[in-house]
Each structure stands twice: as C-alpha cells, then as structure tokens.
Amino acid sequence: MSIPFDVAILTDALPAIARGLAITIGVWITGAVSGLGLGLVVAGAQMLTGRWVRLGLRAYIEVFRGTPFLVQLFILYYGGPSVGLKLPPLAAGILALGLYGGAYFSEAFRSGFESIPPGQLEAAQCLGLSRLQIIVRIQFPQMLVIVLPALTNLIIVLCKETAVLSVVTVPELTFVLTGIGTEKFAFVETLLTLCVCYWLLVELASRLGLMVEHRVSRFLELSGS
C-alpha cells in the first residue's frame, strides 16, 4: 500500500495553517515569558521569605512538577468554572503554560543561585552590600549565565506543550491541522506537516539558545581572565 499524500489539501488551507502557527508562537512566547517571570519571583521569594511562605512555594512546585500538564489544564479549564474561574480557552492556555513553566523555571533559578560560590556572598557582605544589592548585582547575573542551557531546554519543552492546548479548543497549530485532517479525511498530510512545523520551531529555539550561550560565555571568559 502506498502512503497517500495530497499537497493541495495543505496549500488550500495555508492561511488557516499560518493563523494556527501564529497562535502557537504567540501562546508559546507569552506562556514562556510569564513562566520565566513567575519562576524568578518564586525562586527569589524562596530565598527572602520565611518558613511558611517557603513551604507553600515548595508545595506549588512539587504539585506542578508532579502532575501531567494535560491534567493541570483540565483542572484549570473544566474545573475552574465550578469555583468561579471562567477563562476563555486562549487565556486558560497561557495561564496553564505560565504556571507549569513557572514551577520548572523557579527550580532552575534556585539551582543557579545555589551554584554561586558562597565566598562571593561573604565578600559582598564584608564590602557592605545590602541583601538586595547582592542578589541583583552579584547573584542574579551569574545565575542567569549558569542556567541558560536549562532555560533553553525548558522553553523548548513549553513549545511542545502548546500542542496539548488543542485539547481545550485553543485554535493553535495542532488544533487547526488535526481539524483539517478530520474534515478532509487527510491524516498523513496534516500530521506530517505538524511534525515538520514543530521540528523547525524547536530547532530554531535551540539554535537561538546556543547563540545566546556562546555570546554570554564569551563575556564570562573575558571577565574571568
């Protein structure tokens, strides 16, 4: 048996596919940025606040890292309305991505902070820098460089998780292409196109990540010597 492949199905739907791709990229970027922000806040709060807040933050991290994204999405989107949280699909998708990403990002940031030699902090304290100054001027920039590869990885993970949003009717790439597949009875064409699109996105992101890494590590070597 040969594999059926009808290019016309794809070219006819090009505008719809492009719209889907745009939504995928948009959701990905907003989700990743809000996840990064949340992760940074959670990581910082874990360093600065007392025991009870820390305990709560730990619980958030463990729950969001210990359950599937799909289940989190279902709880937020279908469970939310029964407690008065009624979000449209797109907003629910971005929020879910941000919350999920935030848990992972905060762990990456925390390990980055912890890998800075304590001698530097002692030195900074001796020089009379305030706690906030130490974080902003000394810990933060170094941490960022250390965790860059991990961040790139996590951002790529989020890109792939956007495909799951199709399940709650976010009109992103997977939703659009599987929809065309069912409508036109063309599953091979649409699914292969999906693979190619995501592969390109992920490849692009990892290349970008590597470029930034090179750039930053060059700066590190200079300042280190």
Next chain:
Amino acid sequence: MRAISSRRSCRWLLLGFALLSFGSGARAEDQLQAVRRAGELVVGTEMQFAPFDFIDNGEERGFNRDFFVELGKDLKLRVRTIDLPWPSVLPGLEAGKFDIVSGPLMVTEARKAHYRFTLPIADGSVALLKRAGDSRINANADIAGHIVGGAKGSAQTEQLKTYVARLPGVTTVREYIDNNQAYADLAAGRIVAVANSLPNIAYVASQRPDTFSVVRPTFGAPIDFAYLGRSDSSSKTLIDAIDADIMAMRADGRLAAMQKKWFGSVMQTPSLGDTGATAAVGPSAGAAAGRSSGRSGPDVVHLLGLLVEAARTTVLISLIALCAGFVLGVALCSARLSGNAWLAGAGGLYVGFFRGVPLIVQLLLVYNCLPFLGINVAPLVAAAVAVTLCEAAYLAEILRGGFLGIARGQLEAARLLGLPWFATLWRIQVPQALRLTLPSLVSEAIMLVKASSLISVVGVADITRTAQNIAASTFRPLTAYAAAGVVYLVINGALSLAGHGVLRRRELSRASA
C-alpha cells in the same frame, strides 16, 4: 526431487500472484469471514455520546450496547468496544483498528462518498441545548451574535455552521474534542448553546433538568443516524449482514423497544426506500435508568478505585517505555558515539526528531499513519510504541552524558584485552553510564509518567482518560481531575522517594568503601 521443488515453487508463485491481484494478502479474506474467524466484532466509538454510548460508574451503557448485544446474539459473535475521542474514531476505522463505528453518525453525502453506512437506527436531526433559565435563548435564531459549541469534526457541527452563517451578526462556533466538554462549557457559561442530535441533547437535558433545556424545534434538514463501516469491497459482506439483522430487529420490535427505552419514543427510521422521520419527544424510561447513579452524586471511594485501576495502565505503559526505550536508547547512544559519520548522523536525526516533535503529535502520527504502511495495531500497542520511540530519544541524550563521562583509558584497556564491542558496551559502558546518570534517569521516569497522560488522546483508558469519563458522568470536573492529579502525585512521589533511597544507599556504600 528437483521437479517437485520447482513445481512447488511454481505453485507458490501462482499463489503470490493471486494474493497480489487482491491488492494485499490481508484482503484475500472478506471482512465477515475475518470477523467470524476471530469470533469477535470490534466496535469503535466514543463513550461520551449518551444515550448511545456512555460510561456510567465505570460500566458501558446505552442504546448501542443493547443493540450490539442483540446483534452479537444473532450473528453469534462476541462484541468488543474500543473507546476513543471522536476525532480519532474515523481515522481508526480507516486504519482498520475496528470493524465498525457505532457512534452513530449522521448520514451525510460527504461521508457516503468515503464510507459505507448501515441502515439507519435513529433520527439524528440537530437541535440546540441551552442553559435552563437562560432567557436570551428562546428560539434557534436567538444564538445570533453569541458563541455556540459542537463536537469537532461532527456532522452536527457542520449543520450548525451552515445554520449560523445565515444568521445576522457574527456567531462563533467553538469546536470541542468531545460533546461532554461542550456541555461542560455550556454549564460554565462560556457558550450559550451546544448543537447536537436531538436524542443526545434530549437525554442530557433529562439528566440535568435544572442545568440544561432543549430549544425546539430542530433546525436544518431531517437527517438519519446510522453505524458506519469501510466502503471497500471486502467490508461489504459484514455491513450487509448487519443491515439484514437491523431489518430483523425492526421486524420483531426489538429496535422499537430499544428506541423507547433510550429515547423515550419510537422513531420512524426510514428503511431502504422511504424518507421522513419523526422527532423524539424526550426520553423517559432509559433516562430514568441512567439517572439513578448520575443523580445520587459520585461515590468518591468508587471513583478513586476506578482511577487506581486505570493507574495500572499508566504504570504499565511507562514501564514498557522505560525498559524498551532504555535498550533502544543505548543503541542510539552508541551509534552517535561510534565514530561512524553515517551512524552518528542517523542517531542524531532520530534524537532530534523525537525530541523536537510534541509527543501528542507523535502519538497521533503512529496511531493514524502506521496502518498506511501495512502495520495495524491496537490503541494500547500504538501508544506503547509511540511513547517508547520518544522515550528512547530522551534516554539516549541522557546516557550520552554518562557515556562521555567514562574515562577513555577504560575503553582502550578493554580493546587491548580483546573484549568484543558488545561486551565492552554492556559490561563496561552501560553499568557506569547508568550509575553516572541515575539522578537524571529518575527525573526522566517522572517525566515519562506525566507524558503518558497523552495516550488518553488515542483512547487508552489510562488515569487521564478515566478521569475524563468520570468528569462526564458525574459533571464534577474539578473533583475528577483533581483526584487524577493526586494519583499522579502519589506515583511520582513514590518514584522520587525510591530514587532518593537508591542514591543515598550509593552514597553510604561509597563512604564506607
């Protein structure tokens, strides 16, 4: 001796040609014969289509179940049902995952061109379901300018789109993976109405009269409900046999009895010639039969029991993927580090592809496209294969770090000792790589358990799919999904504790050494 063997090969050659002329070997036998030989008719459907197919407290119920029990008796066959989300049902039929789709489906011209319908078994005309007491929606046309919902890829939704296009203003049609999610969104107030066939929404409204009500009359053209098979010539015998049995059930009143039980009234489904259908008035007896458990509220212990049972599938798939993925991952990893440019390139391409494409897309691809290559497997197997292939790529990447961490001198020593490459790999590299990467492997196992939730999308009854079914039958999505989350947390917590235990023991043994 020679003469005999050449005659025999001649016969094989002829047989080969005979098979080829049928297209492929599998087609030589027609579908009715194949089903009879297996003694089993496999039915594909989505168990979220009450009153036809639904799961009530973990049990399959509905019109279709009753129908196929009768059909099985008449044709002397066992009937097995595969439950999967609606967008995967038609691809599954084409892929040969099952013999017939029970849905039922609306008889449309577009579908007739691709598939072969059975005789109609019910009236499928489309109507709207609204929130009870929503004073804005009193007639069909009142949905103009609002957001309405329907199941993705369904003919009912197509009718809705056609209808909405004639209304003034912009009316948005939101398409859901399954009907229950559309009902859930209607209850939540995100949309003002859901379009579906009258038997379905009349049943939903009768189950939850204070939440939903039906907007009458139906809109669009009157349309029939029928089961669906493949249209190729070998499937004809099977569908003909089912048609004959439908006629028999119509004649002896069994079909009417089932309609009365599940739709509340008898429908005049047209046979081969006549047209026109009367709408259902509203289910009563069948609705009452299903209401008992839906109303009394979910039995939390029972529901947790269902989820824990489903957890076995999740754990099984994860274990298979971890073990098989590990072997494949070691192979990939040694290919990438082999020094052979072609092997390394192929390994890199594999890892890049499977880590670069979302697992949900890989699952759909394996599930829907493998059959075109002549490989046809059950959903559980397709899921296990897809998750394993993907997991192998991740494990290969983790192990690569471990392999690179082994001192080169060891490999040189092994070569000098004359150890074959496989022994070097299995005795020297793998154990050390395993030890070096253990922490990453534990977190990868946790990622795997979570990723396995996506197999629910191709209809494997894992924790997530079971939670979906519970959410649909109890209308308590928060409870159902939160309970599923707890089950995942317990599994992953146990995994992480076990990982910590192993690591600590290793530290201790190292310290004492």
